[in-house]
């Protein structure tokens with residue numbers, strides 16, 4: 529009897545304490561039609577698990593896409609890291625370590641038009657399988673507004689495409705990349721990325737045989753999968769048929 533009375537007293541006390549033995553109170557807006565709390569809809573998240581912004585979407589095979597202003601699935605801008613396992617990136621434009629000295633990209637994500645992304649995935653798979661190498665990407669799609677900033681800083685079309693016509697990067701059809709060995713070290717290519725000197729050109733032959741061989745390997749594999757080299761930059765490749773893709777100014781997420 530004493531135990532019973534104690535239990536009733538305890539029940540009453542607990543009932544008076546706010547939040548104890550009571551279902552959590554939720555605002556009506558957070559309740560589903562049955563009154564149960566509805567789970568937030570799973571949206572796309574970036575590789576750090578953070579919500580990635582409303583502009584991004586998921587493609588049919590789970591790839592992350594930045595929809596193009598052009599109304600075609602082929603024109604979607606595909607996040608390379610979502611389609612190339614083990615891809616390495618070094619996006620200098622997302623840091624001050626680039627020729628402008630300023631951060632000009634809001635993030636280090638790299639996007640390419642779907643056909644270019646798929647072909648680059650094939651390049652990466654081929655290099656991994658037959659050469660034990662990985663690709664490291666410096667740049668892909670670049671919004672036209674960023675091209676205008678580049679031009680303001682360096683208005684010289686030997687180094688920067690004039691935004692009046694636009695760069696193939698503005699079309700999402702150009703990629704800047706290098707090769708990385710099994711030891712994680714970049715293969716010797718003779719110059720750094722964005723080295724605006726003649727040493728960076730394919731026609732410059734006064735380089736160690738190893739460097740020439742590395743450039744030749746990158747060039748031949750890229751060509752085999754439908755990319756054309758740029759004479760003045762060993763790191764830059766355009767997808768054949770780049771003209772079909774319009775110059776675009778969709779902001780990077």
Ligand SMILES: [Zn+2]
Pocket residue numbers: 667697702703704763764765
């Ligand atoms: Zn480039």
